[in-house]
Amino acid sequence: MSQPGAAPGQGRADAAVDWARVRSDFPLLRREVNGKPLVYFDSANTGQKPAAVIEAVDGFYRRHNANVSRAVHTLGGEATELYEDARRKLARFINVRPDELVLCSGTTFAINLVAYSWALPRLKAGDAILLTRMEHHANIVPWQLVAQRTGARIEVVELLPDGSLDLDMLRVKMTAGVKLLAIAHVSNVLGTVNPVREICHEARKRGIVTVVDGSQALPHRPVDVAAIGCDFYAFTGHKMCGPTGTGALWARREHLEAMPPFIGGGEMIREVRFDGTVFNDAPRKFEAGTPNIAGFAGLGAAVDYLEALGMDNVETREQELLAHLDEELAKVEGLRVYGTAPGKAAVVSFLVEGAHAHDLATLLDIEGVAIRSGQHCAHPLLQWFGIGATCRASLAFYNTHEEIEAFVAALRKVRGLLG
Template sequence: MTARSDRPDWLRIRADFPVLTRQVHGKPLVYLDSANTSQKPQSVIRAVDEFYREHNANVSRAVHALGSEATEAYEGARSKLAAFLNVPADELVLTSGTTFGINLVAYSWALPRLRAGDVILLTRMEHHANIVPWQLVAERTGAKIRVVEITPSGELDLDDLRAKLTGEVKLLAFTHVSNVLGTVNPVAQICREARRRGVVTLVDGSQAMPHRAVDIPSLGCDFYALTGHKMLGPTGTGALWARRQHLREMPPFIGGGEMIKEVRFEKTVFNDPPHKFEAGTPNIAGVVGLGAAVDYLRGIGMDQIEAREQALLEIATRELSAIEGLRIFGSAPGKAAVISFLVEGAHAHDLATLLDLEGIAVRSGHHCAHPLMAHFGVPATCRASLAFYNTHVEIEQLAAAIGKVRKLLA
């Protein structure tokens, strides 16, 4: 990574991302889809390439030099990520992403424990990855799903949350940051409320990790799931943090090699956590790349990143709010740098397609949040999601392109 001063040079940092120099449809790329997947700095790309060029071997299964190097790099990345979260490395299960992590909790923690009449409490703003696994578990156990509603500004209704945290609730699963609204939920406060009532908590950290410092001990949750590809890392990477007591008590989710100490046809003795949950050959190069992404983020500083993105969000909100006929969804104070919007008379997909012709990449659709779209009475929105590598000029280009599209559709 390029050397940094106390005040980051954001244009120099932007130059670390090769894809941002390309053109789309003959126009400079304006990438505003980082909530879907972030772009990757050269240091992450180089780390993956170097692993395959110089160290490629399987982990934990060889005493030769390459095997030792691969294992050291893989476990080193686990340690980096653990330090980034301020948790012990042996409480961090490496996964393919948040979806796998939530499913691991659903099938290994919830399925053996829930009974008919128990309640899984979710929120209106959840991503499908934090809804569907719980529906599948509920169908198999007879448990019920209850939903906490949101306020008109897109904040979680904390009064509704308290009212629904009744004795039947065994698990509260909710997002740290909404991928549609940008709402930043008060995780520590919510977890305190749940803990007082003996309710276990799972937090979907996918949209928080790339944009703000996350100190898991201060949150007070039981499980925290994250995705690597949204925080500058390769796809197919992520992690699940869980309290050690849960990891000890949970049975393996997937069986195979690496998650065992001894296998006999009569009985298998499983490995200690977290390796008990890491069957088979992992995405070694990807995890090494994730370690490089952690290094990169720490090199800039998460406080600097959050401040930069908040400044960009302020400008973008002001620019888009000035466009006649444009509606923004979600106005919670302190929200993350995500703007979901619609333009009067334009379908979200048509708008995104026309913006793409201007070189501007925004997401259109339901954003894996059908219940939230239904709440607002719309089938889809466009979403511009900002990252620290975006610029003020790109925001102006977005606003100008939306104005051009409005004229075309008039």
Template sequence: MSAADWSAIRADFPILGRTVHDKPLVYLDSANTAQKPQAVIDAVDDFYRNHNANVSRAVHQLGSEATEAYEGARRAIARFVNVHPNDLVLTSGTTQAINLVAYSFALPRLQPGDVILATRMEHHANLVPWQLVAERCGATVVPVEITPDGEIDLPALKAQLAGPVKILALTHVSNVLGTVNPVAEICALARKAGIATVVDGSQAVPHMPVDIPSLGCDFYAFTGHKICGPTGTGALWARREHLQAMPPFFGGGEMIREVRFDKTTFNDPPHKFEAGTPNIAGFVGLGAAVEYLSAIGMAHIAEREQTLLAYATERLRAVDGLRIIGQARHKAAVISFLIEGAHGHDLATLLDLEGVAVRSGHHCAHPLMQFYGVPATCRASFAFYNTEAEVDALIAAIAKVRRMLG
């Protein structure tokens, strides 16, 4: 895809044309949340202007239109990751999705002495729920360690899988390091050992084509706002046999078939897990987002972002006193770094004054920060709508900050 094409695509994102502190905005925080194209903004606006009603409850025209829009979004999201719509539970995001698995699938099955493995690079959303259920049932959460380069220690993991392990929680792509983990290989090993796998795909689905069935996992969760959709949206895919066996996590409307005081019968999956009024407009927007990304092509997006990653890595490595955290062989377009003599928060604040938006902090990954012996990092995360010129602006802003810090 040519540079002119990417320039036209960038123009689809209204917010990228604004200024910050009288400087052109350089948005390098897409791992936190992606910006929204006009197509998504228009879809949400159109729903509220023309179709707003609740889903699955009214027989009037607006109710039918809202239900079709919501279920149409489910079908679009399912196509995006190559799964059946009936196996896709729509959630508020990855956090809700993993909590659903932890409480509905894992908790009834875990016993004292059982082990839950979670990699050292997990986001708290794929760690804290496991700690909570482990406390309730007497199980133990054990880390899967990583190498200094930021890759999973596969020989060590293979040895761990021989123990009393019931659940393996792993991220597809690290939100801090950008490491792309060999999920299919790991899931095959776990499945052979009878271990259920829960994959956090929040940072993978925005960056590359994801074909969930080919990964061989039991559960796969991802978040809508990181793939150009609205906040408060996401999805959980699970094997059908798990969805059928799992009890509901939330109770209320829509997830029932019939309610009596002596007994309630529940709806079929995925509706069994979607109690209450959902974020209908948000999912309409997410449906528009995945259609937008599909029109560009996720393979094209992956190629573009790898080009940006290579360029940014080369430029950052040339900066004196700058340390890149995580040097995995396979990475998505995420770079965490530190500059000698500057705290990550201070650095990010000063970069913001130059119009450059990067994330600073522990990135909801305290155990990973502890592994590297740092309290926080700065993180520049790139999307297909970024440019080489924005990388240059980041480098120029860092140089200015270094001069300010002496």
């Protein structure tokens, strides 16, 4: 494994991290796009991968490829070990027990698992599901499907003008009928970091089950799920330096035991007879079929990588980059940022007067700059702002101050072309 440019440890932020060396761990960041050095500012969409992760996936297929939990041969044992090792590493990374972690394809699957297996059998007409205005579609649509089938209703907590959650409204809306609160830890559009620990504590006092969408938190800050005190925590591997098609759902043991399987098939059973099937214990009973074994070998390596870097270091680095980006963008005339909550993550959604978001993003691509434009899988949030699309620049620790300057220079140039 190539070593990131930092001493191992999850400890305090370490000013001595060699960020240039860290960046050199990411082969893709060396490429050019349209003859220009790539500036990749789309990490909220998917993160880039260090060589260690790419090598772990490659190494799995070159040396260990076999199915998990089925074969007694050596390769089968190695593949199973790599898969289970990823579970243990992820559990340690977020401070939970490995047997409470269901490995799956990502946040979307994880939230659907809670929706179909926990909520669908329990909710009924008159119950409410509480969401926030800033949720990603993956944390809206599954609940709408549950609501349609159970007669439960969806309630929405709105935002304050800076894009932070209206916590007073949240408290008022936590009424007796509310059975479940589903909330993003960090918004993928605004960068708002929700005080999930306090919120989950309040919800628990009122008997409300909490589902936290950690997709945009885990890649960017230390996360202690046990300390948050939620019931479910969902996340995705590809945003945290891991391969696509990987992720997990953490759930309290009592929920996992009470929940019926969501998808049936091999691996999730102990015995199958035509007169009845005995399911495996959780978390296996939720992991039917052949998983993305190579992907989890890669995700295990991603956790090693991030731990060696230190998530405090990652957070500090990204906050420094964000401060620089904010400063540079403030100098661009006619630019409006959507989401300015204090302590926000390094995600900046913006519009420039007189320019359509897609036009800006397309012209920036010609300059080698990759940002996202559109609705960011958050239609209700953009409806609240009364706009059709934004540009979104989202940073990661492997970005540089020089890239921020190149991005803002390119933005000025293309804005000039759009008149």
